[in-house]
Amino acid sequence: MTLLSIENLCVELEGPNGVCRLLDQVNLSLSKGQCLGLVGESGCGKSMTAMAIIGLLPQGMRAHGKILLNGEDLLKADEERLCQLRGRKVAMVFQEPMTALNPVVPIGRQVAEGLRLHLGLTRHEAETRASQTLARVGLPVERFALSLFPHQLSGGQRQRVVIAMALACGPEILVADEPTTALDVTVQAQILDLLADIIDEFGMGLVLITHDLGVVAETTDTMAVMYAGRLVEDGPTVEVFERMAHPYTRGLFAAMPSHSSEGSTTRSPLTTIPGRVPDALSRPAGCPFVTRCGFATDLCSRELPLMKTLGHRHNAACFNIAHVEEGS
Amino acid sequence: MTLFLVKRLIMLAATLLVAAIVVFSVLEILPGDPALVMLGVSAQPDTLAALRAEMGLDQPAWTRFFQWIGGLMTGELGRSYTYDVPVSELIGERVVVSLPLAVMALTLSTVIAIPLGVIAASRHNKTLDIALTGAAQFGIAIPNFWFAILLILLFSVTLQWVPAGGFAGWDAGFWPATQSLLLPAFALALPQAAILTRVTRSSVLEVLQEDFVRTARAKGLSRNAALWRHAVRNALIPVITILGLQFSFLLAGTIIIENVFYLPGLGRLLFQAIAQRDLIVVKDLVVLLAGSVVLVNFIVDLGYAVLDPRLRSGGGHV
Numbered sequence: 142m143t144l145l146s147i148e149n150l151c152v153e154l155e156g157p158n159g160v161c162r163l164l165d166q167v168n169l170s171l172s173k174g175q176c177l178g179l180v181g182e183s184g185c186g187k188s189m190t191a192m193a194i195i196g197l198l199p200q201g202m203r204a205h206g207k208i209l210l211n212g213e214d215l216l217k218a219d220e221e222r223l224c225q226l227r228g229r230k231v232a233m234v235f236q237e238p239m240t241a242l243n244p245v246v247p248i249g250r251q252v253a254e255g256l257r258l259h260l261g262l263t264r265h266e267a268e269t270r271a272s273q274t275l276a277r278v279g280l281p282v283e284r285f286a287l288s289l290f291p292h293q294l295s296g297g298q299r300q301r302v303v304i305a306m307a308l309a310c311g312p313e314i315l316v317a318d319e320p321t322t323a324l325d326v327t328v329q330a331q332i333l334d335l336l337a338d339i340i341d342e343f344g345m346g347l348v349l350i351t352h353d354l355g356v357v358a359e360t361t362d363t364m365a366v367m368y369a370g371r372l373v374e375d376g377p378t379v380e381v382f383e384r385m386a387h388p389y390t391r392g393l394f395a396a397m398p399s400h401s402s403e404g405s406t407t408r409s410p411l412t413t414i415p416g417r418v419p420d421a422l423s424r425p426a427g428c429p430f431v432t433r434c435g436f437a438t439d440l441c442s443r444e445l446p447l448m449k450t451l452g453h454r455h456n457a458a459c460f461n462i463a464h465v466e467e468g469s
Numbered sequence: 470m471t472l473f474l475v476k477r478l479i480m481l482a483a484t485l486l487v488a489a490i491v492v493f494s495v496l497e498i499l500p501g502d503p504a505l506v507m508l509g510v511s512a513q514p515d516t517l518a519a520l521r522a523e524m525g526l527d528q529p530a531w532t533r534f535f536q537w538i539g540g541l542m543t544g545e546l547g548r549s550y551t552y553d554v555p556v557s558e559l560i561g562e563r564v565v566v567s568l569p570l571a572v573m574a575l576t577l578s579t580v581i582a583i584p585l586g587v588i589a590a591s592r593h594n595k596t597l598d599i600a601l602t603g604a605a606q607f608g609i610a611i612p613n614f615w616f617a618i619l620l621i622l623l624f625s626v627t628l629q630w631v632p633a634g635g636f637a638g639w640d641a642g643f644w645p646a647t648q649s650l651l652l653p654a655f656a657l658a659l660p661q662a663a664i665l666t667r668v669t670r671s672s673v674l675e676v677l678q679e680d681f682v683r684t685a686r687a688k689g690l691s692r693n694a695a696l697w698r699h700a701v702r703n704a705l706i707p708v709i710t711i712l713g714l715q716f717s718f719l720l721a722g723t724i725i726i727e728n729v730f731y732l733p734g735l736g737r738l739l740f741q742a743i744a745q746r747d748l749i750v751v752k753d754l755v756v757l758l759a760g761s762v763v764l765v766n767f768i769v770d771l772g773y774a775v776l777d778p779r780l781r782s783g784g785g786h787v
Contacts, residue, residue, distance in 0.1 A: 255689060
């Protein structure tokens with residue numbers, strides 16, 4: 142059952158030099174109990190997509206297209222309706238647990254706040270529920286009193302509080318924007334396991350935004366690769382990993398550091414994708430990746446490649462998929 | 470928290486001592502012989518010497534300093550040359566005017582400025598924000614003595630709601646006494662409120678950019694709820710810093726305002742004591758005023774700890 146369906150989402154920013162398109166024709170869908178991975182390097186529009194889903198785009202940005210949550214178009218909803226949905230149906234986990242919590246409010250009250258707002262619980266009921274939720278994310282009240290302040294917790298513990306806040310009202314969709322980027326590697330694994338357990342347990346959909354392909358491979362059911370505000374490849378995670386069709390996806394994969402299996406002392410330098418993501422104001426006319434692509438032809442710089450179906454729900458936007466696959 | 474208090478109390482005492490040393494030294498260095506002022510320039514040298522001995526002026530400076538400090542500790546503030554009454558009595562009579570005035574002015578400026586600043590920030594760059602910022606700029610630019618005169622012209626001369634000056638005295642009852650302090654308190658509060666509005670506005674604007682405000686919004690709080698419940702308390706920390714600093718300006722302001730409104734307060738007493746070279750009064754008063762500034766800053770420090778749990782010591786990691 143499709144929970145969230147994003148159709149032709151575009152986000153535009155009106156600036157002094159005209160309209161600048163930050164997201165272009167993004168199509169995504171997410172079913173109940175599934176995890177969708179959104180991958181790409183910084184500035185590719187992953188977080189922008191997340192903010193559009195929760196309806197908190199920065200002022201001055203306009204979104205059009207459709208974001209359907211159980212059939213209701215969030216882009217058409219008014220602010221009052223969005224306030225009802227945020228935290229209740231769609232919840233968000235942010236990247237920086239250090240700054241995402243209010244430093245002067247005890248954690249219990251921060252978790253209970255949404256419960257009182259959306260479910261109309263009394264202070265006492267909300268606190269009971271908050272302590273249950275905190276216990277579920279690994280912060281039992283015996284060791285972590287509700288009266289603790291964020292500065293008394295470590296980064297991983299704070300991220301658990303942020304997750305508890307998001308979970309409190311039992312949302313249908315959880316959007317996690319790089320939830321582990323700011324944490325230690327060992328803590329990262331714990332937090333990802335926690336998120337995976339939770340979507341199993343509560344049957345919610347998870348949109349996991351990350352730049353870590355390893356995380357995507359382990360955690361997600363479907364994935365979408367974004368580049369310069371557009372989707373370049375999407376499909377079931379297993380298939381995308383098996384048959385990476387877009388040169389950018391391949392580049393991202395090649396750029397992951399890997400252990401040499403023989404334990405040799407010589408290390409090969411990290412593979413990189415040359416160049417940078419083009420600025421939103423000066424994107425090339427054709428394929429946005431053309432300036433950094435090893436397979437680029439004349440056609441690529443003239444025309445924008447559209448998403449082509451390659452197999453079971455697997456799509457990529459590239460003119461040279463055949464060449465890319467031969468080249469491997 | 471106890472450690473925090475003890476540290477702040479030690480700071481308080483040290484600051485007061487330094488203030489006393491500075492005040493004493495400045496008055497020592499200042500030319501002008503109080504005995505000569507009292508007797509006039511044509512005084513006989515032997516009369517002058519006798520008076521100097523009586524006033525203790527023939528003793529070395531450090532002896533007089535310690536006598537003075539000892540007196541301050543025990544409440545023996547000495548005797549005014551010009552009024553010929555104990556300084557403590559002199560100050561006691563006037564504190565009952567100046568203290569309520571200062572408290573009223575500070576309360577007024579806070580009550581006016583903080584809501585206005587928050588509202589201006591929440592309407593960032595909209596008409597109301599521009600109007601409030603403009604009004605605040607105007608308020609900063611108006612000298613308070615001039616504003617005081619305008620207030621007198623409007624409320625006392627034209628509308629005849631409150632007396633133009635003088636102090637009814639607390640014996641006359643609470644309302645008449647408060648009434649005579651209303652206009653001076655407003656005159657003092659206006660420039661303070663103007664500055665405080667701007668500080669509050671910019672502080673709230675800054676906090677609104679913070680991630681936790683976005684988190685609050687993501688929880689489903691409306692813009693206003695996120696503003697008042699999450700942003701304002703964080704934004705108040707720099708505001709109370711300014712509030713503490715403003716207290717010293719407020720005291721300086723009372724010297725002028727009490728003269729404009731003819732109020733028998735500490736500001737007027739200080740002004741008269743300086744004019745008449747009543748050095749004992751000046752010394753005691755300045756230390757008293759310095760002490761009140763230090764005390765207010767101490768209260769501000771306690772305010773930080775109330776607002777921001779990170780500043781309460783003793784809260785380590787779990």
